[in-house]
């Protein structure tokens with residue numbers, strides 16, 4: 001184990017879906033990105049894979065790409081969380097569902113639910129669409145969080161990008177949000193927002209493969225400056241290059257072990273503790289090999 005990694009990692013960006021959902025997503029990856037996903041592993045295999053590689057707490061998400069499925073997705077989430085320790089979830093929401101808000105309220109009451117995942121690229125809404133405002137207000141009221149995929153990388157559309165997010169922050173400057181992929185490709189713009197929005201975090205998923213074009217480009221200084229606001233996430237199992245290489249990409253910045261401990265554990269733990277205060281006793285990973 002490289003000395004700079006903490007003994008236990010928190011992975012704050014994992015995807016778990018019912019088996020049928022995974023099948024559809026892997027097919028979509030082939031079509032959308034023309035690159036196959038590396039690991040065709042279903043949810044239990046994903047958890048086991050990560051737990052065998054130093055990962056303790058896992059924060060996963062899923063999302064509703066169309067109306068009518070958030071309810072069954074969240075029923076699945078509830079069942080999985082009930083039988084899984086040390087597993088936390090950003091649950092599904094679709095603004096066009098009947099009773100969308102009541103459903104959100106219900107799933108947010110689960111002690112292992114961190115908040116709601118919104119995927120604007122796929123869901124085809126603007127983040128500042130007023131149909132989401134009741135959800136945002138509910139999230140703040142319940143002290144939960146949002147995981148918002150709205151960056152332009154690896155592909156974007158009219159609904160994604162920094163400018164839309166800024167419009168939203170004007171209305172809700174204290175919205176508790178994690179932006180995946182370090183805000184890529186608009187890395188600098190999203191990092192700059194961290195100064196003025198204390199509950200905004202970025203995650204590292206898909207941003208630190210040296211062999212992939214378009215990765216994080218803001219150097220060591222920004223990682224040091226924002227060391228308290230970045231959480232490690234892998235995007236497992238929907239990755240197209242080895243997960244290990246991205247950890248090594250992060251280690252190659254040669255930051256202090258204190259900073260790596262924040263990125264790979266402490267910051268993620270703080271978010272879990274704030275959103276899921278009833279679950280503060282993390283269990284150690286069952287089997288240790290290497291990351």
Ligand SMILES: [Zn+2]
Pocket residue numbers: 013015180205235
């Ligand atoms: Zn993801």
